[in-house]
Every structure is written in C-alpha cells, then in structure tokens.
Amino acid sequence: MSLENKAQSSTGLVVGLVSVSDRASGGIYEDKGIPALQEWLGKALTTPFRVETRLIPDDRASIEATLIELVDSRRCHLVLTTGGTGPARRDVTPEATLAIGTKEMPGFGEQMRQVSLHFVPTAILSRQVAVIRETPDHAALVLNLPGQPKSIKETLEGLKDADGKTVVGGIFAAVPYCIDLIGGPFSDTNPDVCTAWRPKKK
Ligand SMILES: Nc1ncnc2c1ncn2[C@@H]1O[C@H](COP(=O)(O)OP(=O)(O)OP(=O)(O)O)[C@@H](O)[C@H]1O
Numbered sequence: 001m002s003l004e005n006k007a008q009s010s011t012g013l014v015v016g017l018v019s020v021s022d023r024a025s026g027g028i029y030e031d032k033g034i035p036a037l038q039e040w041l042g043k044a045l046t047t048p049f050r051v052e053t054r055l056i057p058d059d060r061a062s063i064e065a066t067l068i069e070l071v072d073s074r075r076c077h078l079v080l081t082t083g084g085t086g087p088a089r090r091d092v093t094p095e096a097t098l099a100i101g102t103k104e105m106p107g108f109g110e111q112m113r114q115v116s117l118h119f120v121p122t123a124i125l126s127r128q129v130a131v132i133r134e135t136p137d138h139a140a141l142v143l144n145l146p147g148q149p150k151s152i153k154e155t156l157e158g159l160k161d162a163d164g165k166t167v168v169g170g171i172f173a174a175v176p177y178c179i180d181l182i183g184g185p186f187s188d189t190n191p192d193v194c195t196a197w198r199p200k201k202k
C-alpha cells in the first residue's frame, strides 16, 4: 500500500447515502430509503463509520452534482444510492453514476440482478450500475440499489434459508475488500448479517 493510501486509511469509513425519488424529495411520501440504508449498515458493519445523507429528485444534473460532492468534498469511501434505476423516463440514476465514474464495476450490477431474481421477477427491470470515482488523492465505490425500500436488505445481504444457510449471497460481501483495494479504511461485518470476504494472505 502506498503512503498516500495508508494516510487515507487512518480515518474512519465515510458512507454517502443518497435517496433518489421525486415523490419522497417532494414531501409526497416519507422517504424510507435513507432509514433503511442506515438501519442495514448499523446491523452489518462492526467497524466505525459515519454517514452523509442526501434526499434528491430524479434529476440527472442533481444526482451527478450530489455524487461528486459526496466523493470529492465529503471524502466518502462508499456511496449507496437508492431509486431511479428502472426503465421510466425519469429513471436516470445509472446514467448519472456512469457519468461521474472513472471505472465501471459491472460485477455488482450483474450480481444484484441475480440476487433480486430470488425475490421478484421484475429484477431485470433494474439497470443498476457501480463505479469507482477516482480523484488525484481519493477514491470511492458508488453503488446503485433499486428504490423499493425492501430491496436494500435484499441486494446487500442476499437470501438465507430457514436454517440460516446462504441461498444467494448479497453484494456487500465484496464491498470491504473493494474499499481496501482503492485505499480506503479497513471495515468489517457481522457474519450473522453478511460475511465480508477477503482473499487469504499468502
Ligand atoms: N425513497 C422512497 N421512500 C419510500 N418508498 C419508496 C421510495 N422510493 C420508492 N419507494 C416505493 O417504491 C415504489 C417504486 O419505486 P420507484 O423508484 O419506481 O418510484 P417512482 O414511481 O419512480 O416514483 P418516485 O421517484 O417519486 O419515488 C414507489 O412507488 C414507492 O412505493
């Protein structure tokens, strides 16, 4: 690890949570996206973290500006968005995410659609993507999740059977190691919720 990356690792994990919804941001209904994300992270992460939250409409320029601010100014290491991934005209979260990314991470979207097919046949309607955004001295993983609040737990955690055995793994298992690789702080998870996977040291 470079000196620069070690310096970044000495600070705690900063997670940006972005709820993208015309109606929740307009006060037509209560936003359940950010509370669901906060609740899940509180159960899953066993290492310290703090969150930066944003509730915004389905507007591409606003989504891009919010993601850039969270990564470049607020120094988030991880940003989770919820909403705006479907096929409707106003659903533009994936386009905004790709526009601010420097590397695409297609495995996250592929895995999320696989996981979600265990819950709903409409899983393939979510165009969710993931990217890394890199600036000269910082990097973050940005992940889109669908807008249905229940889909947050489903995609991050996956599905277990009645005995607690994993039927399909959620995407969060790969997130702590991804953050290691981009120079972020060490983070770990509660295996009862989700086991963070890291390759064994040789
Ligand atoms: N942030 C949210 N808080 C609470 N419920 C939500 C939220 N986002 C979505 N939902 C629920 O999931 C459903 C499908 O989500 P979707 O993102 O397709 O909403 P939408 O129809 O595009 O409208 P909007 O962008 O105004 O939320 C919504 O009808 C709503 O019941």
Ligand SMILES: Nc1nc2c(c(=O)[nH]1)N[C@H]1C(S)=C(S)[C@@H](COP(=O)(O)O)O[C@H]1N2
Pocket (backbone or CB within 6 Å): 082, 083, 084, 085, 086, 087, 091, 115, 116, 119, 120, 122, 123, 124, 125, 126, 127, 145, 146, 147, 148, 150, 151, 152, 154, 155
């Ligand atoms: N795990 C999971 N994935 C899901 C869903 C869900 O309920 N659970 N809903 C699907 C539906 S109905 C749609 S339209 C798409 C896009 O949702 P969004 O536009 O709210 O992001 O996500 C899909 N993926």
